[in-house]
Amino acid sequence: MFAVFEQYLQSKAPFTSAEIEQIKAASVVRTLRKRQYLLQAGDVWQSNAFVASGCLRTYSVDEKGTEHTIRFAIENWWASDEESLHSGQPSRYNIEAIEDTTVVVLKNDEFERVRREVPAFDKVINTLVHRSFMASQSRVHSAISFSAEEKYREFLQQYPGLAQRIPQHMVASYLGLTAETLSRIRRRL
Amino acid sequence: MFAVFEQYLQSKAPFTSAEIEQIKAASVVRTLRKRQYLLQAGDVWQSNAFVASGCLRTYSVDEKGTEHTIRFAIENWWASDEESLHSGQPSRYNIEAIEDTTVVVLKNDEFERVRREVPAFDKVINTLVHRSFMASQSRVHSAISFSAEEKYREFLQQYPGLAQRIPQHMVASYLGLTAETLSRIRRRL
DNA sequence: CGATTCTTTGAAAACAGTCAATCTGTGTGG
DNA sequence: CCACACAGATTGACTGTTTTCAAAGAATCG
Numbered sequence: 001m002f003a004v005f006e007q008y009l010q011s012k013a014p015f016t017s018a019e020i021e022q023i024k025a026a027s028v029v030r031t032l033r034k035r036q037y038l039l040q041a042g043d044v045w046q047s048n049a050f051v052a053s054g055c056l057r058t059y060s061v062d063e064k065g066t067e068h069t070i071r072f073a074i075e076n077w078w079a080s081d082e083e084s085l086h087s088g089q090p091s092r093y094n095i096e097a098i099e100d101t102t103v104v105v106l107k108n109d110e111f112e113r114v115r116r117e118v119p120a121f122d123k124v125i126n127t128l129v130h131r132s133f134m135a136s137q138s139r140v141h142s143a144i145s146f147s148a149e150e151k152y153r154e155f156l157q158q159y160p161g162l163a164q165r166i167p168q169h170m171v172a173s174y175l176g177l178t179a180e181t182l183s184r185i186r187r188r189l
Numbered sequence: 190m191f192a193v194f195e196q197y198l199q200s201k202a203p204f205t206s207a208e209i210e211q212i213k214a215a216s217v218v219r220t221l222r223k224r225q226y227l228l229q230a231g232d233v234w235q236s237n238a239f240v241a242s243g244c245l246r247t248y249s250v251d252e253k254g255t256e257h258t259i260r261f262a263i264e265n266w267w268a269s270d271e272e273s274l275h276s277g278q279p280s281r282y283n284i285e286a287i288e289d290t291t292v293v294v295l296k297n298d299e300f301e302r303v304r305r306e307v308p309a310f311d312k313v314i315n316t317l318v319h320r321s322f323m324a325s326q327s328r329v330h331s332a333i334s335f336s337a338e339e340k341y342r343e344f345l346q347q348y349p350g351l352a353q354r355i356p357q358h359m360v361a362s363y364l365g366l367t368a369e370t371l372s373r374i375r376r377r378l
Numbered sequence: 379c380g381a382t383t384c385t386t387t388g389a390a391a392a393c394a395g396t397c398a399a400t401c402t403g404t405g406t407g408g
Numbered sequence: 409c410c411a412c413a414c415a416g417a418t419t420g421a422c423t424g425t426t427t428t429c430a431a432a433g434a435a436t437c438g
Contacts, residue, residue, distance in 0.1 A: 356417090357416075358415095373419085
């Protein structure tokens with residue numbers, strides 16, 4: 001499964017086999033069964049996880065027990081809690097497998113060491129962060145500008161196929177809607 | 190006014206005076222009067238702008254004429270439209286001065302050149318992008334999780350003083366509310 | 379199958395948006 | 409210096425959207 005990660009890296013920038021070996025040495029491959037947690041709220045998150053297969057969901061649970069989905073991560077995406085990673089504080093998020101999932105995990109100190117020692121890796125990550133920022137800004141724009149129905153339509157066209165893979169109530173919580181509202185929107189389409 | 194930018198840079202990482210000179214040579218200082226545009230929707234944005242004094246607002250206008258504020262930028266913040274910058278497509282946003290404002294503008298090709306030639310600058314920008322991403326994710330969380338009142342409360346405590354500086358209807362549009370709704374929320378506090 | 383998870387539906391309530399009018403303060407030009 | 413225009417904030421009455429709560433139907437999985 002590390003091969004998926006290698007392929008991802010090579011598709012973004014050229015890496016020598018020595019560099020790949022170094023990255024491999026810093027990595028741990030981990031499998032998660034559906035509904036298993038990679039991170040539970042309250043724990044400190046100190047890694048970065050690349051999804052080689054399957055799907056993860058990052059979400060918080062408020063006082064009323066309502067879930068709010070911050071992001072999904074399918075193959076070739078990353079999962080992390082930057083907030084906890086950066087602050088060292090316990091996380092307010094859970095990261096849970098929606099499907100059986102394989103991840104390549106790099107503990108943060110290893111991750112940072114690889115960034116320092118492998119410039120191409122650093123570059124890939126910087127680009128990733130930049131694109132993530134743009135995507136997040138765009139999502140903010142949708143969240144404050146669109147009606148429930150528009151948000152759902154945009155989600156469908158921005159992430160084609162994803163809605164088929166993820167339970168509807170999780171899509172609803174990603175869009176800031178209740179499961180019932182999303183169900184009613186879908187009826188009208 | 191370039192001095193404000195220099196001070197900002199020095200506070201983030203050490204720069205030699207030669208490096209500062211190089212950055213200065215790549216910069217253009219520009220002043221904007223209140224209500225003047227730095228970018229108008231439809232134009233292509235090809236720069237990065239550091240706010241030395243004053244306040245900018247980035248917003249879109251939808252078909253109904255409603256404004257949606259993506260972000261504010263006061264002293265020591267940056268304003269940009271990464272989307273247009275990255276894609277080369279016309280921007281969907283306006284960037285407008287809320288107060289008389291002074292910005293230090295770097296055209297993107299100069300900006301990228303400085304990043305390549307001045308490692309400390311590159312580092313500052315990478316860190317900035319990373320923090321911006323975290324902040325944006327946090328805003329997504331508020332947008333999808335909180336009620337109108339909770340969003341406003343969080344805004345007040347996250348950006349103390351900012352609400353006093355910015356017209357209420359713009360704060361409302363930042364939070365995804367109408368001016369009337371925000372007014373009624375404030376009455377209840 | 380039987381249990382669990384997920385989706386749908388209905389009715390009522392809460393919430394936020396719309397439209398129109400008024401009020402306030404500020405600044406500009408005569 | 410006043411008058412007027414303008415941007416911004418507030419209010420009220422109404423409409424519309426979304427949530428809530430409760431229940432019933434699918435679908436999935438061991």
